[in-house]
Amino acid sequence: MHHNLITFNDLTDEELIRFVQNQDEAAFAELMSRYSPRIWRVIIANSRQRRDAEEILMDTWMAVWENIGGLRKVSSFNGWLRRIAYNACNRYYTSSHRSRSETPQSRAELIEHIDREAAPRFREAQLHADVKEAVQQLPQRVRPTAVLYYLESWSIKEIAEELDLAIGTVKTKLRETRELLREEFDMAPKKGETMSSESVHLNKPNMSEDVYYIPAMDQTQSNREAALWGLPNDALVRFGRGAINAMALSPDGKQLALGTDIGLWWYEVATLSPIALWRTNCKRISAIAFSASGEWIATGHEDGSVKVWDVRQANCFTQVERQAHRLCKKINQLIFSPDSKHLAANGHFDYMVDVWNPETGVQVAKFGDAELRFQACWEKHPIAFSQDSQLIVCASPPDDAKRLGTGFWSIAPERDVISVSDVANGKRVASLTEYTEFLYALSFSPCGNFLVASSDGEESSILTVWDTEDWQVQKEERIYGGNQLIPTYSTAGTMQVAAVSDTEVTVWDTTCHEKLNTYHTPYGDETRRWSFNGTQFALATTHELSVWTIGDHEPRTVSYNSHPDYISSLAFSADGETLVTGYPFPEGTFRCWDVVTHSQTPHVFKLSGEKHCLYVSASGQLHTTSVEGNTIKVRKFGNDTPITECRIKERPQYLAVAFSDTAQLIAYGDSEKNLYVWDIPRQEIINTFTVPESNAAFIAFSPNGKYLASGQEMGAYRLWDLACGEEIHAFHSHKIEHIAFSPCGNVIAGEMEKAFIFWDIESSKTLLTIPKPEEYAYWWQGGIVFSPCGLYLATGLDRVEGMASARIKLWNTTTGENVATFEGHLTTPILSLAFSPDGTLLASSGYDGTILLWDTKSIVNSY
Template identity: 35%
Template sequence: MENEKIQAATPLSPNDSDVATWALPEGAIARLERGCVCGTAFSPDGRYLAVATKIGLWWYEVATMSPVALWETERGMVSDIAFSPNGKWIAVSNWDKVLKVWDVQRGVSIAQIELTDFWIPFIFSPNNRWLATGNSDTGNVELREPETGKIVLTLIGEAEKCGEFMPIAFSPDTQLLASTSRDNTNNDAESIIVWDVENGERVACLTGHTGYIYRLCFSPCGRFLASGGEEDGTVIIWNVGSWQQIKTHTGYGKSDMTPSYSPDGTLRVAAVSDDDDIVTVWDLENNEKLYTADSEAPVTFSNGLQLAYQYEPDFLEVWMLGNPTPRRTVQTHISFVDTSESLTFSQDGKTIVAEYRYGSVLLWDIENKQARLAMPTESASKNQHIHISSEGELYVTSIHKNTVKLWEVGSCESLIAEFAGNGFVCATALAPTNNKLASAHEGGNLIIWDVQSGDKLRAFRHPLQTSTDDSDQAWKLVFSPDGSLLVSYTEDEANVRLWDVGRGEEIQEFPSDEFWDIEMFSPCGRYLVGSAGKNIIFWNVKHREILTTLPFLWAHDFAYSPCSSYLACGGEDPEGILLWDFKRREIYKRLQLPEGCQDVHSLRFSDCGQYLAFGAAWETGLEKVPICLWEVETGKRVVTFWGHFTDVQAVAFSPNNELLASASFDGSILLWNLTSYL
């Protein structure tokens, strides 16, 4: 690949430096974020880093860590990638169980292969003659012609005994291929099978690992095979020929081990700790630590010299031996929280506030398409949540162990209050009136705080059906509009309770067969809306009884119109979205979903109440997931956008209805221009 430049599969203007506008779907004007990272690979000459994401395949120039191209955007959902040693081809797999071989210089796909799973290991042979693909159903390895995908030889494995990762490695002369299978005598252990590539015969079965095998690699001289364990911090060196263990390296903790030989034959390993998400590069022979960094999966270690890893949720970093300072680029956060509040516009319409699945909240400046943290770095935790007041003001809570910090979101974020209770905090809720904050702690303890003074107002306990102090208990807290009532429940137990906040007393325990999930209070506070499998339930708070039960399958998304006249209900009901008229206590309309869609994943009314936006969940057969916009009064579908490759987790209107934002499980936010439709 020397002196050759990567071309864009989707043509880009030579001056098109605005990455947020590359390869946009029809109707979109910008893409914020670059998609969740699923895999990385260095080009053979080390000049480029290819990044597999859920929106496509990104190419980065390693020297600058700047993106130079975006491929595979017709379907996206790229799961893994591998280069041929001569750099001529790159193999790209996706979540639809399809593997494509691309001609790197022409930027075109030359072969397409149907796989048995969305994650299947594959690797090119050192002589560029074969593309080897694993088969998780049979344990076989298939050798294919890269330019056609045709199977030339099948190496027979052990059916139902293939490994969890099933790594594959060729010897430098392409004469041998190694992969893994389950040990016959120990179901928790894996063995290594070695085949002769020319005749397909098995030449060795190596046992010695006590658990799963994570990675395999041959030495450049071909005399040694290194195998790294999963979660056991072990690397075993095998003699090629006698197939005896030469040495076993242990003592690297509960780590996934990726051994890699340098061109001069030095064996190094990238150890990723499962306990604290830290990657460490070791010189195994000298037991010397060469580099360490915080890391999120995935990690790529190439030729014992180059390391690529995800640093925290939003950066990609590349480290090279001999250079202590890594190179960094912004990539993406993971994905978004499945709530209506996880994506919202500021009141002036200039900023999008986004809550991500693993606890970060970012503020996106729409004009320059840049993001910043919702709170200072030194105060940010990995557990942050958005709260919206009844006046539309935005707040963020940051949870760290037993402490909650409350921040107001604006042009300059400011700390409002700090609350410290006993035990880890599992969830928070801010009263719409902004004067009270509720926190759920391990063991079922609930605390009500005065926001202005920071004082503890009430403390009571939500009884749990199982005895646990697990801080990961999935709690949900919901205040009534005036802050006088609180609903608490855990998603792990059918255990819903209603509390009088002022007195700290339980008002009602809901039978598990009646309520599985409480979604929200009505804007007037008189009703609770919940779901129980095949029904939507409206519960009268004052009279403590069920007001109405509506047949509706698996309702899980609800949205009130600003005037409180209508409630939109979405789920998996074949009749689509239900609009409930609260004043008349009757169904107002049913909105049919686009063909191929069965599951509503997000709903949102515009601030004026005239329009309803919907985002779908991905279904088999959909290459892209629809976002629809309806006129509430007539039920007319105004426009349908097809942009995201998987579930649309949240949608939001700008205050002036000129923009619609959609956030997806693919890790991106798309901005849609509505001026032509409304």
């Protein structure tokens, strides 16, 4: 079915879900856009790295696509989705997708790890698969209850409500299910063993929309001016330049291009300072490639679009779009052929490679099967052209790969086959079937006589070299270490390889097996790239940028802290001169930005522990909490010495924490759906609350310390009265997803599906209702905050299809009037908002890793 996406904006969630249940991909794209911000905070709270979180988000939506047809009660979609997201987090860290930081590094540790865990894991996986198959084969009279109970971990009460059955009837059906499964397995499974699950469009873009910024004269001026490039109207300054998603060195070695969520940054290699920013007017950049001459640069984007730019003219002259399933559209790899006549790209989760003429945008070839969506490793499949531009090499599935049934996944390979094809006629020239690993990198030698490939391994990757005359293996080495190897050839024909491990990147000369250089990357957050001719190696992290030229004794390095990941917390200092931002990755990182000078070099704090939170007290003082073992520690921001500690009996897997400086209280939740309130002076628990639905994921005290709000993984916020030790039930009935306490603490601003409400806690009455703008009626927002005077409410709105950016709206809390609208972050929804203590500045952050400052002085003074 084909639809204009904009038409779906007018549908209610329930109407949209009905379309998706009929496998309408356009409706599914709209549903993802609406709900991704809602489940993203659930996933972030339960993830250890951004890369993990992004993979879990994709896992979640794939499970939705496969299972939404069985959702009987559409009105329960929100809770159903959150349950899938929560279970996806649990499965991720109990499966082979665990963060690499948990994988033993030494050979001895690896052997011990395998001996201890491999066999049980295999048996468990087999049992899960058998259970799923058996449940699906149960008689129809009991199958629906069994699926919900055993495969999706629903409670008996939830099943009764979902299927409109009496609780006793559900129990009877489950007893019958157990008897049937005992006959099958001679045992009954445990609850909670959850299973989850083309034509080219040409478009000549409007050149004036792609903005180019003139280089500054020196590094200091460059950094200062870069903070003003590409600012939305009314924004004063930008802190940060966006998280780095892709990187490429120009063929002449003079420029470095960095692809981010906000555009394409250009750095001068000689000084490693920014010289330009190009706005691409697409979703975030996910891949970059230079043509051999450096005349053109191509950018690939998350929405499947590919743009080709003239570097000297700084304009886009060709745009194409990769036609694929919504979840596969993201451009993973881009590469020009050496003669620049072809541009190849591949995407996410499939084996398709598209080849275009970069000047005209005409598709000249397509390799692979669009229906083969693989359930395997998450790394990017590489592409390579031969030096004469006649051959293209890419990954393809082996013939013995497991074929899956209906659903999003169609194939589950255990390795890759390397396919060599003729670009002109599309025929396969060779298939390197002896390859036994997942493919990570490919490169041809300058003479064209050799092809090198590297694998993505858990301990030590394999480097394999073939002779292109007869396609026989010439060399195979596993001596460089590293989880991943990135090989390249110099123009002289010598091969270097970068070996990437969790904490360092080592560059080797493969001829003499000599280490040439080592970069330390303790957080594993680096982006790395060889130059076109193999003479330079660039590496970028959130805190520094390095470019090393082969032969130089040391790399050229600059510390900048300008490309951090997205922000989890945001607060001004008491004097309003410093803006503090907290980051989930790396864990415990905080940056302090100078609001007065607009310096782009923040002061960085790294705190111990995990699950860090940032709080602003009623007096404006900043505090942090962290979890260290079985202890919650509270510190004044910037001070390593805790001012108080709270011991917890047992550390749950996921723990929500809140602190009130006013009331001297700490709140935390456990894995049994309980909330505890700890009195710091008395050193004892004074309140215990039980959350009906699920564990508390987000909790916050009111500024006066009288109330505690808790948000669940599944369900709306609840409000608790600490004085009487009871829930204020009237609040929960409003089904509020995001909240903000007024400065006095007696009023809550909450976001519902179609409106914002102001709710008086003492009277349990709604004081004011502000309907959402029509275009946002079914969109949930990410940021909501009162001004210090309490007279205004700022809300961050998502970027809706057809809008240039995510918007920030200011509302008069007395009349409900929209007193100001700011055009916010270009590519991502608003995540956090914070007012300065005097209310004259508003800071906003998005998933793009940047912070924008807005001048609200005229608004505050005029009302």
